[in-house]
Amino acid sequence: MNDSGQGPGTSARPKRKDARRNQQTLLEAAASVFVASGVEAPVRDIAAKAGVGMGTIYRHFPTRADLVIAVYRHQVDACAEAGPTLLATSTTPHAALGQWVDLFVDFLVTKHGLAAAMQGDGTGFEALHAYFLERLLPVCTQLLDAATASGEIRSDLNAYQLLRGIGNLCIGAESDPRYDARRLVAHLVEGLRQPH
Amino acid sequence: MNDSGQGPGTSARPKRKDARRNQQTLLEAAASVFVASGVEAPVRDIAAKAGVGMGTIYRHFPTRADLVIAVYRHQVDACAEAGPTLLATSTTPHAALGQWVDLFVDFLVTKHGLAAAMQGDGTGFEALHAYFLERLLPVCTQLLDAATASGEIRSDLNAYQLLRGIGNLCIGAESDPRYDARRLVAHLVEGLRQPH
DNA sequence: GAATGAAACGGAACATCGCTCCGCTAACGA
DNA sequence: TCGTTAGCGGAGCGATGTTCCGTTTCATTC
Numbered sequence: 001m002n003d004s005g006q007g008p009g010t011s012a013r014p015k016r017k018d019a020r021r022n023q024q025t026l027l028e029a030a031a032s033v034f035v036a037s038g039v040e041a042p043v044r045d046i047a048a049k050a051g052v053g054m055g056t057i058y059r060h061f062p063t064r065a066d067l068v069i070a071v072y073r074h075q076v077d078a079c080a081e082a083g084p085t086l087l088a089t090s091t092t093p094h095a096a097l098g099q100w101v102d103l104f105v106d107f108l109v110t111k112h113g114l115a116a117a118m119q120g121d122g123t124g125f126e127a128l129h130a131y132f133l134e135r136l137l138p139v140c141t142q143l144l145d146a147a148t149a150s151g152e153i154r155s156d157l158n159a160y161q162l163l164r165g166i167g168n169l170c171i172g173a174e175s176d177p178r179y180d181a182r183r184l185v186a187h188l189v190e191g192l193r194q195p196h
Numbered sequence: 197m198n199d200s201g202q203g204p205g206t207s208a209r210p211k212r213k214d215a216r217r218n219q220q221t222l223l224e225a226a227a228s229v230f231v232a233s234g235v236e237a238p239v240r241d242i243a244a245k246a247g248v249g250m251g252t253i254y255r256h257f258p259t260r261a262d263l264v265i266a267v268y269r270h271q272v273d274a275c276a277e278a279g280p281t282l283l284a285t286s287t288t289p290h291a292a293l294g295q296w297v298d299l300f301v302d303f304l305v306t307k308h309g310l311a312a313a314m315q316g317d318g319t320g321f322e323a324l325h326a327y328f329l330e331r332l333l334p335v336c337t338q339l340l341d342a343a344t345a346s347g348e349i350r351s352d353l354n355a356y357q358l359l360r361g362i363g364n365l366c367i368g369a370e371s372d373p374r375y376d377a378r379r380l381v382a383h384l385v386e387g388l389r390q391p392h
Numbered sequence: 393g394a395a396t397g398a399a400a401c402g403g404a405a406c407a408t409c410g411c412t413c414c415g416c417t418a419a420c421g422a
Numbered sequence: 423t424c425g426t427t428a429g430c431g432g433a434g435c436g437a438t439g440t441t442c443c444g445t446t447t448c449a450t451t452c
Binding site for chain 1: 236309312315317351352353356357360361364365366367368372374375376379380382383384385386387388
Binding site for chain 3: 211212213214215238239240250251254258259260320
């Protein structure tokens with residue numbers, strides 16, 4: 001089930017050479033523009049950077065969210081796969097959870113505007129939210145369950161709420177030196193130990 | 197310094213009767229539209245609801261943020277003033293902090309999109325962010341200092357980071373039944389007790 | 393190596409925003 | 423009453439996401 005759930009944009013590889021090349025060019029251009037201007041950069045900028053027309057973008061990625069997903073798919077997958085690994089190699093489930101959360105936060109904080117887009121306020125990024133959830137919710141659930149079972153954590157918080165809380169805490173972290181999302185998240189995770 | 201820092205939009209009351217009436221009408225229309233469609237509702241909708249032209253809105257409130265501030269000024273002020281009161285009447289500073297945070301969260305969660313707008317991602321709501329900070333940062337600092345002095349809290353988190361974290365956690369809370377911002381914030385505040 | 397059908401492209405065009413500008417209206421003081 | 427001018431209204435501008443369709447280019451067939 002590793003590659004079957006691919007969303008639109010990267011699922012069926014196009015037949016024609018130019019189409020495949022354009023898709024690759026677009027992914028690279030988008031990644032570059034995202035780094036420079038954030039995830040909410042104008043679509044025109046990405047098209048210009050890639051040297052293609054608007055229509056080409058929307059042909060390959062019907063939605064901006066699809067493009068964002070395609071760009072970050074590998075990293076999200078890596079984060080998802082790190083969960084079980086950490087659980088197996090860490091000293092305790094709680095330590096594994098902490099390290100995994102750090103991984104996730106590092107990912108979000110270094111992607112300009114990604115956290116904000118992910119929580120989508122009707123800006124057309126709902127698909128992005130759904131994708132993150134689909135990939136990371138099972139992993140987070142597994143880690144949380146393990147930590148709960150080991151008695152290290154006593155909390156009525158489920159994985160969805162934790163994930164969402166972490167995502168929220170990361171919003172705007174990349175553009176505000178006074179704000180340290182990592183520390184806030186650490187405090188939140190620390191709070192899991194106390195019941196209510 | 198309580199009323200001197202009033203922002204644009206409500207400071208100098210206009211001379212002409214129609215202008216004053218329009219300002220009042222606009223505030224009511226805006227409040228109504230904010231409830232129905234959220235804080236990010238199109239300016240045109242508010243103008244239509246108030247039965248005035250676009251120019252009239254921007255004459256009274258140079259920026260969308262100014263309008264939002266004007267609409268919620270009273271409630272923000274009430275929240276700010278509740279801080280010292282709670283500190284005086286509560287059993288412990290930590291209890292006061294908890295109650296005050298609950299107040300703040302309740303306010304944010306019941307205002308559609310306000311939390312998201314407040315953290316402003318360059319959508320022109322920076323003034324809103326600044327206003328909240330100006331009003332609430334001193335109060336939060338006072339509460340946090342008191343709780344720290346009483347030894348109930350040991351944390352290197354400053355008031356800005358706490359406020360911002362709370363604001364972030366409230367984003368999207370009003371439109372997602374699976375997400376309970378109050379509980380997340382409670383966990384965060386609980387985490388303040390643990391150093392690092 | 394043409395011819396041809398379809399896939400893919402490009403960018404003009406449309407809808408929707410926030411916000412500005414300026415000709416016109418009507419409130420107010422003399 | 424009447425002139426001044428604060429205030430009004432909404433067309434218009436620039437930016438943005440998205441769609442649409444005529445044109446180009448590839449892959450296949452003869």
